[in-house]
Amino acid sequence: MPRIRYQQRTYVLKDDESVLDGLTRHGVAVPSSCRGGVCQTCLMRAVHGDPSEISQRGIKESLRERRYFLACACRPGADMEIALPDDNDLPLIMTEVIGKEPLNQNISRFRLRAPHGFVYRAGQFINLHHHEHLRSYSLASVPQTDNYLELHVQRITAGRISGWLHDKCKAGDPLILHGPFGDCHYSKRDIDQTLLLIGTGSGLAPLWGIARDALAQGHRGAIHLFHGSRDATGLYLIGALRRLAQRHRNFHYTPCVSGGGASGNYRSGRADEIALKQFPHLQGWRIFLCGNAEMVKSAKKKVFLAGAALRDIHADPFEFSADAHIAATP
Amino acid sequence: MSQNLYERIGGEAAVNAAVDIFYRKVLTDDRISRFFDGVDMEKQAAKQKSFLTFAFGGPHHYTGQAMRQGHAHLVKQGLNDSHFDAVMENLAATLQELNVPPNLIAEMAAIAESTRDDVLGR
Ligand SMILES: Cc1cc2nc3c(=O)[nH]c(=O)nc-3n(C[C@H](O)[C@H](O)[C@H](O)COP(=O)(O)OP(=O)(O)OC[C@H]3O[C@@H](n4cnc5c(N)ncnc54)[C@H](O)[C@@H]3O)c2cc1C
Ligand code: HEM
Ligand code: FES
Numbered sequence: 001m002p003r004i005r006y007q008q009r010t011y012v013l014k015d016d017e018s019v020l021d022g023l024t025r026h027g028v029a030v031p032s033s034c035r036g037g038v039c040q041t042c043l044m045r046a047v048h049g050d051p052s053e054i055s056q057r058g059i060k061e062s063l064r065e066r067r068y069f070l071a072c073a074c075r076p077g078a079d080m081e082i083a084l085p086d087d088n089d090l091p092l093i094m095t096e097v098i099g100k101e102p103l104n105q106n107i108s109r110f111r112l113r114a115p116h117g118f119v120y121r122a123g124q125f126i127n128l129h130h131h132e133h134l135r136s137y138s139l140a141s142v143p144q145t146d147n148y149l150e151l152h153v154q155r156i157t158a159g160r161i162s163g164w165l166h167d168k169c170k171a172g173d174p175l176i177l178h179g180p181f182g183d184c185h186y187s188k189r190d191i192d193q194t195l196l197l198i199g200t201g202s203g204l205a206p207l208w209g210i211a212r213d214a215l216a217q218g219h220r221g222a223i224h225l226f227h228g229s230r231d232a233t234g235l236y237l238i239g240a241l242r243r244l245a246q247r248h249r250n251f252h253y254t255p256c257v258s259g260g261g262a263s264g265n266y267r268s269g270r271a272d273e274i275a276l277k278q279f280p281h282l283q284g285w286r287i288f289l290c291g292n293a294e295m296v297k298s299a300k301k302k303v304f305l306a307g308a309a310l311r312d313i314h315a316d317p318f319e320f321s322a323d324a325h326i327a328a329t330p
Numbered sequence: 331m332s333q334n335l336y337e338r339i340g341g342e343a344a345v346n347a348a349v350d351i352f353y354r355k356v357l358t359d360d361r362i363s364r365f366f367d368g369v370d371m372e373k374q375a376a377k378q379k380s381f382l383t384f385a386f387g388g389p390h391h392y393t394g395q396a397m398r399q400g401h402a403h404l405v406k407q408g409l410n411d412s413h414f415d416a417v418m419e420n421l422a423a424t425l426q427e428l429n430v431p432p433n434l435i436a437e438m439a440a441i442a443e444s445t446r447d448d449v450l451g452r
Contacts, residue, residue, distance in 0.1 A: 016399075037372065054376050077391060300371045305357060309350050310375055 005048070005081035019044070019082065020071035030071055030084075031134050033127075034319030037073040040181045041127050041134040043090065044071045049080030058183060063089060090178055092129070093118060097173045098148060103236040107202050108166055109140075112149040112175060119143075122209030123186065123288070125316065126151075126179035128161065135161040135321060138206035138290065139180065142213045152205035152236075156320075184288060184314040186214040190221075194285045197225040198272050198299055201234060203291020206316060208237060210288055215248050224252045224279070228271025228295075230259040235266070254278075272299040276306060283307035286314075293317035335387035335437050339430065345382045352424040353378045361416045365404050385421060385442045397448040405451040414446055 004011045004019060006028065013022035020042050023030050032042040037057065051069030059068055066089055071082075099111035120126075125138040126149075141150035156162045169175075184206055186195075195214060197207040204227050211223055229235050241253040256271040267274050272295055279285075287303045289296045296317035303313060340347075353375060357363055366374060384390045392400075401409060421442060425435045 036370070054373065057372075057376065297371065301357070304350075304371070305354060310353075 002076040003079045004076070005079070006083070013076065016075055018072050019074045019076065019080070023071070032072055033134055033136065033321040034317075035072045036317070036319050037070050038317060038319050039125075039127065039134075039136040039321075040070065041136070042071040043068055043085050045069075045083045045085055045089075047081040047083050049076065049078055049082075051080075052076065058181075060181075093126075093177050093179070095149070095175050095177065097169060097171050097175060099171055100169070103152060105233055106155045107152055107234075107236055108155075110151045110153060110165065110169075112151070114141075114143075114146075114148055118149075118180075120149075120180035121185035121187075122213040123184045123206035123290075123314075123316075124180035124182045125184075125206070126177045127181065129176040129178070130161055130164060133161055133321070134178075136181075136318075138184075138202075138209070138316065140205040140209045142209055142216055144216055145212070150205075150209075152202045152208075154202035182316060184210070184290065184316045186210050186217065186219070188217050188219075190286075191217070191219050192221045194221045195219070195223045195288070196275060196279065196282065196285055196303070197223065197288045197290075198228075198275050198295075199226070199289070200228045200271060200291035200295050201318075203227075203296075203316075203318060204237065206290045207288060208241075211244070211251065215244075215251060220250065222250050222252065223248075224254070224275070226254045226256055226271040226275040228256040228258060228274075228291075230257070231261065232257050232263070232266060270295070272302065276302055279306075281307055284312075286312045289313070289315040289317075291318055293319050335434065335441075336383075336389075339386055339434055339438075341388065342383075344428075345379055345386060345388065347428060348382050348424050349375060349378050351427055352382060352420060355420040355424060356417070359416055359420060362413050365407065365409065365413070385438050387438070387441055394445070394448040397445050398451055401449045402451055409450060411446075411450065414450060418442060 001015055002013050004013060004022060011022060011026045020030055020032055030042060033039045046067040046069060051067060051074050055069040055074035056064050093115045095112045095115045097110060098113050100108060102108050120139055120143060122139055122142045125136045127134050127136050137151045137153060139149060140152055141148060153162050153165050155166045197211060199207045207225055211225055214223055227235060235255050238255060245251050245253045255266045256269060256274050257266045258270045282303055285308050287308050289299050296315050300313060300315050304310065357366060384392060418439060422435055422439060
């Protein structure tokens with residue numbers, strides 16, 4: 001049973017228990033959200049001992065070299081001494097809201113002042129701090145063309161941070177964030193490759209960024225974007241996406257409605273199913289999947305079995321935060 | 331021979347080339363796919379990599395005891411020799427597809443075979 005040294009105290013983990021679960025079980029509060037190795041809010045640093053390979057996946061190179069790891073994904077085989085991120089490695093970034101507008105009933109667009117020296121790629125995400133909470137939101141803006149950061153936030157019923165953003169937060173308010181994180185972004189490896197983008201709800205945010213980023217960088221291969229929602233009121237940016245498709249012959253947009261009642265303007269069914277029916281063979285394609293976590297995980301398997309290579313599949317499941325559950329269970 | 335098996339076959343690059351092929355075979359093999367249903371793709375891909383690195387004679391930290399523990403929950407779900415054989419078949423087919431010479435395939439099969447009793451919890 002590995003022992004973890006943290007803030008001058010030692011905690012014993014159970015076999016096969018993650019560092020995050022072990023510390024939480026001992027009553028130590030560590031920042032965390034998805035508990036699934038996605039959001040990077042549980043980033044910690046190994047002072048002694050080696051973090052496992054799995055616990056370093058998706059972390060950017062420079063931090064990996066400094067022995068950063070994800071506490072929720074680290075099941076140590078031996079004793080470790082660990083610490084919270086160093087402010088020099090993972091600085092807090094100050095910005096402010098410069099604009100807020102509804103995109104549909106439940107999703108609003110937030111524009112933030114682009115912090116000085118903030119280098120990112122469209123589709124990556126930031127972790128937003130609000131009191132003791134940390135939540136991930138994807139970047140819909142494209143650094144070359146947009147001089148602000150853009151987020152699309154979906155209101156979640158009884159959601160603390162999405163609720164605060166929708167109801168209270170207004171232009172001029174300061175925001176604190178970390179980032180950027182993640183590898184769900186375009187890269188100019190092969191400009192003739194076909195791209196398949198599938199998203200549900202505010203999962204369109206990173207895809208809207210990725211598609212425009214690829215086009216801005218002169219991508220020549222076809223780009224197919226499927227956006228899904230239960231009903232038509234959950235879709236958004238429909239006009240803007242149609243205009244983008246008119247301007248760029250290689251960009252194709254398919255809005256999908258899964259809850260029935262689709263009119264002639266939308267395809268009827270789930271976005272991932274419609275996409276795979278239309279494109280059953282994905283050898284050599286690059287795939288981006290964002291939004292509802294169940295959809296992303298099942299689509300990931302399906303696109304892999306349809307022939308896409310693992311390294312060509314980029315996915316951001318919008319996992320819910322786990323502190324919701326902690327707060328609910330005494 | 332100065333180089334070990336893992337180096338001769340091409341190290342991590344060979345593992346990376348094999349992961350996609352092997353994993354696709356496993357997920358579509360009706361005899362065994364159910365054992366992989368509940369596991370998250372992301373983690374699974376990393377585990378397939380551990381499996382292949384192991385079979386390729388590469389660096390790993392798995393003991394017989396760890397193999398035993400790692401598969402104990404699957405043994406409870408009925409994991410037996412026939413499933414083990416299916417995995418061995420998929421491994422050999424993957425290596426053939428990658429044009430690995432038969433003598434190296436045999437060496438790798440022997441490494442994987444050596445874990446049979448631990449994997450099946452005997
Ligand atoms: C990598 C990543 C990127 C993300 N990008 C975006 C983005 O661009 N836009 C965006 O809107 N969100 C995004 N999310 C989700 C976001 O981080 C929050 O989880 C979400 O805003 C809910 O937070 P909350 O504080 O409002 O809800 P909480 O207070 O955490 O949750 C309240 C209750 O609602 C439940 N719940 C939480 N989320 C959902 C949901 N989606 N569906 C149903 N029930 C839910 C919780 O389990 C809880 O019971 C992303 C998540 C990840 C991991
Ligand atoms: C041929 C010999 C085998 C070897 C050398 C082997 C090796 C491994 C290794 C190294 C892991 C990763 C453990 C970890 O890092 O957590 C693993 C996990 C796994 N193996 Fe095997 N394995 C073998 C046979 C099998 C068979 C026959 C099956 C089922 C048909 C199987 C199913 C699994 C599953 C499902 C996991 C993931 C377990 C989980 O996380 O839930 N393995 N194996
Ligand atoms: S990555 Fe660990 S909590 Fe999300």
